[in-house]
Amino acid sequence: MKFSKSALLGVLMLGVAMPAMAQQRTLTINSDASDPAPKAAIDALIADFEAANPDVNVVLNLFDHEGYKTAIRNFLTADSPDIANWYAGNRMAPFVNSGQFMDVSDVWAENGLNESLGSAASSMTIDGKQWGVPYTYYQWGIYYNKDVYRAAGVEVPKTWDEFVANCQQFQAAGIDCLTTGSKALWPTAGIFDYLDLRTNGYEFHQQLTSGDIPWTDDRVKAVFAEWAKVLPYTTANHAALDWQDAAALLVQGKAANYVIGNFAVATFKDGGMTDDTLGFMPFPEITPGLPRAEEAPTDTMHIPAGAKNVADAKAFLAFIASAEEQTKMNETLGQLPINKDSTVGDDPFLQAGFDLLSTADGGIAQFFDRDASPEMAKVGMEGFQEFMVKPDRVDAILERLEKTRARSAR
Amino acid sequence: MVPSTAKHTLTPRKRRSRQSLAPWLFLAPGFAMFLVYVIIPVFQSMWVxxxxxxxxxxKIWIGLGNYVELFDDEAFYTSLKNNVIWLALYMLAVPAGLMIALFLNQTVRGIRIYKSLFFFPFVISQVVVGLIxxxxxxxxxxxxxKLIEWITGSQVAILADENLVTYGIIIAGLWPQIAYCMILYLTGLNAVAPDQIEAARLDGAKGMKMLWYVVLPQLRPATFIALVVTVIGALRSFDLVSIMTSGxxxxxxxVLSYYMYExxxxxxxxxxxxxxAIAVVLFAIMMIFISGFIWKMWRDEKGAR
Structure with a gap:
């Protein structure tokens, strides 16, 4: 009697425990998608994943975008989630090198990602292994005010020389040819990256940002010489402006061109610009015949080394790599999918970006602060800003950058 | 009532040891906090x-490598120079605070409102001061x-000009700091003995002489505290730099504290x-002032005894 009772209890417990255990496989995701569009995108993604895997319960921890950059260092070492988002390129190197991210080459191999995510494969690879899955990127380029071009009677330039020639005409009309807001430093890096990619090409740019070429090299000086040509026509107070303030100058017709990422389109349109007044062009050619490289910062998802539910985390990575999910997500984000079988929304700027990036035969750079080491990024972007204010100090600035490069290469 | 009888039977020696133990017991919580949150981190920073x-x-041991690099770092010297400018100009808060305090130390209708208006900047957060x-x-x-544009016709973006930016931030910092010094002096002025003023007036002291020889000596404690908070405020000027320019x-x-954070x-x-390493240098600079202040307080205590 007693025996059968406990046996019954055991069976009961098993019966209760089994489905509960099956249902209670949780997948924890830490993400900085706290802005409205990214949050909607990740919520939809999670809903789809849970629908496809009813036995997995996804727990999403949202962080503020800036705070996340600090928080990730704490939670990776202290209390790992199963998935964390981050950025491609050198920006993930500290976590890869210190063993905080898991090698996910098997996810790439099993799902044929080397082919479908081919355009971002190199930026996800360190030591021949892949360390995460990219899910979105966006192009950089020159956004311009079509009304200003019309009023000044200027054609959209194809080459850098034409661009510089236009600047003189804009100046005569009292308009800043090129605008930027360098208060936060990073917008300057977009200009530098493109000037270097167009002057010296992708290979050189990668070697420079990874610290293999000295900053005092003549080819680097050539980049700054090109830059100096447009400085007299660049918004004077850029060092006091945030990027949004400079966007306002373009909207108001006080500036003609702005080297910025596609995320700025929303700001331009909030300011009243439409597809009829806002134009997009690739950064013009400087050295003729160079394979065209572009700049497209990539956002990624990773499995921390301390993840508890690795099996489901890998399934999740495979899921966000799929063409359908990337199409859906990027429609909400207003950005570009990486999977080559995905489709892009009919927004003209996204279409232009998709064409631009899919035909970039030179290569795709991440962004200065993701390609270069963090230390080099900070000193470099400060140098760019100083150069934009005091172009005659170029030699001293390059010496300083070289000192930092030499030390961090040590 | 057994315990009370027991108390009465304490030997004098025991009572004395109790008396000498009590202050330490009261000090213990504060001392433990100070040890855990100040003393130990100081040595940890030196170690790191x-x-x-x-x-x-x-961690990789590099000995004095960080210091060697620091003394060859332009950014370090820029920060150091700015810290010196901060220290020098921040001192203006002390006389300015005194002047406003003297001005407000009168009894007219609604003086409390004027006092609180002058004190207002100290109440609002540094972040808000920086934004304003x-x-x-x-x-x-x-x-x-706009004002500069209207007067001179030229455009000056203070926070984007490498030569003006530090002064622009210091002026923002002086605004609340002057209010702080003013409050310290206003309290100090309450303690100025009216009979001495009266006596000095009978002796024909007026204006600056009265201030210098009669009022100021009585304000010495207030001046001391005002100096201490101003020096410390100048050396740890972080919030305004971070809010207004990010360096x-x-x-x-x-400044050094911001460079350390960066x-x-x-x-x-x-x-x-x-x-x-930057923190250690900043600590060393602060130590000069702190030792000075401690030495002065110790001397005063000894003199008072």
Whole structure:
């Protein structure tokens, strides 16, 4: 009697425990998608994943975008989630090198990602292994005010020389040819990256940002010489402006061109610009015949080394790599999918970006602060800003950058 | 009532040991906090400053490497120079606070309202002060920018000019600091003995002489505290730099505390060892002033006894 009772209890417990255990496989995701569009995108993604895997319960921890950059260092070492988002390129190197991210080459191999995510494969690879899955990127380029071009009677330039020639005409009309807001430093890096990619090409740019070429090299000086040509026509107070303030100058017709990422389109349109007044062009050619490289910062998802539910985390990575999910997500984000079988929304700027990036035969750079080491990024972007204010100090600035490069290469 | 009888039977020696124990017991919580949150971290920072460490990977011992690099670092000297400017100009808060306090130390209708208006900037957060002044200086719409444009016809973006930016931030910092010194002096003025003023007046002392020989000596404790808080305020000037410029343009408004934060904890930082080395230098500078203040207080205590 007693025996059968406990046996019954055991069976009961098993019966209760089994489905509960099956249902209670949780997948924890830490993400900085706290802005409205990214949050909607990740919520939809999670809903789809849970629908496809009813036995997995996804727990999403949202962080503020800036705070996340600090928080990730704490939670990776202290209390790992199963998935964390981050950025491609050198920006993930500290976590890869210190063993905080898991090698996910098997996810790439099993799902044929080397082919479908081919355009971002190199930026996800360190030591021949892949360390995460990219899910979105966006192009950089020159956004311009079509009304200003019309009023000044200027054609959209194809080459850098034409661009510089236009600047003189804009100046005569009292308009800043090129605008930027360098208060936060990073917008300057977009200009530098493109000037270097167009002057010296992708290979050189990668070697420079990874610290293999000295900053005092003549080819680097050539980049700054090109830059100096447009400085007299660049918004004077850029060092006091945030990027949004400079966007306002373009909207108001006080500036003609702005080297910025596609995320700025929303700001331009909030300011009243439409597809009829806002134009997009690739950064013009400087050295003729160079394979065209572009700049497209990539956002990624990773499995921390301390993840508890690795099996489901890998399934999740495979899921966000799929063409359908990337199409859906990027429609909400207003950005570009990486999977080559995905489709892009009919927004003209996204279409232009998709064409631009899919035909970039030179290569795709991440962004200065993701390609270069963090230390080099900070000193470099400060140098760019100083150069934009005091172009005659170029030699001293390059010496300083070289000192930092030499030390961090040590 | 057994315990009370027991108390009465305490030997004098026991009572004395109890009396000498009591202050330490009362000090213990504060001392423990001070040890855990101040003394130990000071030595930990010194220890970390001998390593190269990104906060994640294992620490690498590099001896004095960080200090060698620091003394060859332009950004360090810029920060140091700015710290000196901060210290020098921040001192203006003491006489300015005194002047306002003297001015407000009268009994007219509604003086309390005027006092609180002058005290207002000290009550609002440094972050808000920083924002107000950034807008004040902002190109295209800032009040100060417009004013300068109207007077001189030229455009000056204070926070984007490497030569002006530090002064622009210090002025923002002086606003609440003057209010602080003013309050210290207002309280001090309450304690000025009216009979001495009366006596001095009978002797024909007036104006500056009265201030210098009669009022100021009685305000010495207030002056001392005002100096201490101003020196410390100048050396740890971090919030305003962070809010108004983030150290920019191209690092020309950095101060040591901000540079330390940038190197150790900011987005492109995580050079813990280098940040710690900067912290140690800042600590050494602060130590000069702190020892001076402690020495003075110790001397006064001894004199009072």
């Amino acid at each position: 400053s001998f390593f190269e460490w990104d906060g994640l990977s294992p 002044f950034s807008w004040f200086y902002a190109p295209d719409f800032g009040l100060f920018y 920019g343009p191209y690092g020309s408004s950095r 190197q150790a904890l900011s987005e492109y930082g995580y050079r813990m060892g280098y940040g710690a």
